[in-house]
Amino acid sequence: MTDNANGIHPFRIDIPDTDLDDLKDRLARTRWIDDLPGTGWERGVPASYLRELAGYWGEKFDWRAREAALNAYPQFTTAIDGQRVHFLHIRSNASEATPLLLIHGWPSSVADFLDLIGPLTAGDADAPAFHLVIPSLPGHGFSGPLTEPGWDDGRVAAAFAELMDRLGYDRYGVHGGDHGAFIAPRLGRLAPDRVIGVHVNALVTFPTGDPADMAALTEAERQRLAAMKRFKDDGSAYMDLQGSRPNTIAQSLADSPAGQLGWIIEKYREWTDQSHEQPESAIDQDRILTTVSIYWFTETARSVANYYYERFHDATMFAPKPKGTVPTGVAVFKDGDYAIRRFAERAHTVTHWSEFYSGGHFPALEVPELLLGDIRAFFGALR
Known part of the structure; x- marks a missing residue:
């Protein structure tokens, strides 16, 4: 697909050999710290x-x-x-397929969704079958680095609405987790006439503050x-x-790269299903390193960090808003999710609610x- 009128251009990942060699060299020259005797993960990554x-x-x-798989x-x-926006676009062969935007968070990437592509497009x-649009968040991975400040959740939601418009999708669904769980409802509020439904995991x-709400909490919710x-x-922290x-x-x-690896692997250890001793027991190690590598090769550490800065300094972020009207699932x-339905229903029109007793912050x-x-x-x- 090439659409020069809309400025959409084919893209192929091709990391230079010199970057692979540089990564290997930097890792080999890492100055390692020692573990303090008797300590473990409670102080960070051993x-x-x-x-x-x-x-x-x-x-x-x-x-x-991994590059070939992407x-x-x-x-x-x-x-x-x-801002450059990178995305995967996979159309279903089904005539009645629904366009679906999949939005990742951090420390995640478009690679998180690879196992979902075949089943979702096939139906x-x-x-149902879906046409899938899977963007890298602005400033993240192959959409980065950022070229200017100001990319908060609202601006990202507007950019994704524009992306779906350029692709010719008038009506579509949205799924998101982590950052995506902030952006997807924002997109629903921005374009309620176009978004048919918002599905999220890791909703915050x-x-x-209502005593009646607190008294009515179930043990699981507490x-x-x-x-x-x-x-x-x-x-x-x-x-x-x-x-x-x-x-x-x-x-x-x-x-x-050792610092980038530690910064990210800590989150996989803390946010995955805690019945697993190590992160690679919950998620294949090569899948984890794929995302770490994407952030390293694209030099997006600054953009990723600045995304949090923008959110924390966005005066509208936690200001009172009208309840979202788009159907929300x-x-x-089990682990890494803190959503409570009675609180969610104050902000969203919740029509679907599921609780699972396995999995964590990275269900895909x-x-x-x-x-x-x-x-x-x-x-x-x-x-």
Whole structure:
């Protein structure tokens, strides 16, 4: 697909050999810290674990195979509001297929959705089929780096609405997780006449302050609320730093692949299904390193960090808003999800709610069959 009138151009990932050699060389020259005796993950990524993983990344990980897997799907770039936007666009053969925008978060990438592409585009007699549009967030991966400040959730939502318009989709669904769970509802509010439904995982909900709401919480909801507090108290330093001093941390991450690896792998360890001892037990190690590699090769550490800064400094972010009117489906996975329905219903028109007892913050990688089934069930009911 080439549409020069709309400025849409074919794209193919082709990381130069010199970049692969540079990564290997930098990893080999890493100055490693020591582990403090008797400590583990509670203080961050253990140096012994990180050193072993970095060794695999530099010596055994096959980037070219992962690159080929991504290049198996049609990819494009276009400029929207002065920023390059990269996206996968896979059309279904089904005549009644529904356009669906899939929005990733951080530390995630378009590679998260690879296992969903075949089943979602194919559909069957009992499940809807979809035309898929899978963009890299502005400033993330192959959409980056950012060329100017101001790319907050509202601006990203507007850019994705423009992208769907350029592709000729007048009516479409949206799914998002993490950052995508902020952007997808924003897009629904921006274009309620075009978005048929919003499906999210990792939705953030906040207590209403109503004593009756608090008294009515179930035990599972109380546990979720307690987990959210633990995250705020003991797991959100990365967010506070990126949201307040993005350039400071970005310089370290941009110069050290071992640092970038540690910054990201910590989140896979803390946010995946906690029944797994290590992150690679929940998600294939090569899938994790694919996303780490994308962020490293595209030099987007600064853009990623600045995204948090923009959100934290967006005066409209947490200001009162009218309730979203677009039908909304919410999937809540066992670990890394804190959404509570009675709070969500204050902000969204929730028509579908699922709770799963496995999986974590990265369901497309951890439990793709559960996420696939929930997306199908939600949008199937809207046909």
